[in-house]
Amino acid sequence: MTNHTQNGPQAMSEDKFRALCNIVERHIAGREDRETPVPNLALFRRETTTEPVSCRVEPCIVFVLQGAKQMLIGDREYRYGADRFLIASLDLPGSSQVLEASPDKPCLGMVMRLDLRMIAELSAQVSVPTARTGADAGAAVGTMTPGLEEAFGRLLSLVDEPEAIDVLAPLIEREIHYRLLRTDVAERLLRIVSVGSQGQRIARAVDWLKTNYARPLRVEDLAAHVQMSPSSLHHHFRHLTAMSPLQYQKWLRLNEARRLMLNAHLDAAGAAFHVGYESPSQFSREYSRLFGAPPKRDIEGLAGKALPSMATV
The missing domain is CATH 2.60.120.280 (Regulatory protein AraC)
Known part of the structure; x- marks a missing residue:
């Protein structure tokens, strides 16, 4: 204040x-x-x-x-x-x-x-x-x-x-x-929030990805869903989120997998398949890159702790 x-x-x-x-x-x-x-x-x-x-x-x-x-x-x-x-x-x-x-x-x-x-x-x-x-x-x-x-x-x-x-x-x-x-x-x-604005279309794209993060993503289909060209979607999406749509989907998948391993006690392979990964080894590599440690070691370090909440910002 x-x-x-x-x-x-x-x-x-x-x-x-x-x-x-x-x-x-x-x-x-x-x-x-x-x-x-x-x-x-x-x-x-x-x-x-x-x-x-x-x-x-x-x-x-x-x-x-x-x-x-x-x-x-x-x-x-x-x-x-x-x-x-x-x-x-x-x-x-x-x-x-x-x-x-x-x-x-x-x-x-x-x-x-x-x-x-x-x-x-x-x-x-x-x-x-x-x-x-x-x-x-x-x-x-x-x-x-x-x-x-x-x-x-x-x-x-x-x-x-x-x-x-x-x-x-x-x-x-x-x-x-x-x-x-x-x-x-x-x-x-x-x-x-203005209907038809680029920002509102990107917000709709984000909402779609949050609901459908485990599904295969074709940027062309997402662009059509929000009535944008693929190049315009990519440009404005990156400007708003600092990520491409595919990178954003990966980030959603990895965070949900982390939550499932910590709270639902799924193993790494089970969490990977649940969020849409077909390759556990690819999941492990991308997880380590985002969170700084392989899934098992990261979850062991988080044991007994809650994931960062809204208040951490």
Whole structure:
């Protein structure tokens, strides 16, 4: 949120800011990441800076109360902290890095899932900038506004008022989505949800791949499905996700296989066939390349741990 130092803007009182930090500290209770009773809201806490950690970035908004983080997607760097928020409009492969944190002043923040249907609905009801027809990267950093900061503070405060969550959380989430359309990321969001735009077509391609990742992929068929030429699909897909459609499918397959081995206790060969691989040796090579270790050793290292959650961003 807004920088709460003596030299920074004071959109929120110091007492209110400290109260929100205390909510995060109390609710996490010694953990680094935690979902909350508020639907679609998760919290994070880090006491030290880190090297980049591979993660899956869901469509979400990330607000930092204290400290600073960085998201790496392809060759793009997105730094966000007290006065800048991260927004991702697609499921993306990334690496999350903590840039500012210490035991005395940990990096604290929250993540809220983004509802693109709500963005589309609100954009039809309010006056927003006209979106260009091109497609930007699937993530961006926006400038925090006092209204957005205040709304997010009220959403976090519901953690301490569980009886009000069912009534108030949907209203505050809708307000947050509305206020996003009053920030400098509004046009980018519109390019994802505007029917017929390149961004919206790529979002449809991503949705198809997420549902059909185990099926053989012909880029020509995917392009026809979203009404684009193969060359245009490849160009805009890579621009938004930093991957080609085939690379994105491989990333989906390998992450699902990892989840199956860890949570459903499948062996490597079983997981490989389940996600669409015909060759266990090819699966092992590509798995090692993505996760840094062969399947068995990687899963042994993860035993007892949860896979990175939404809050890791």
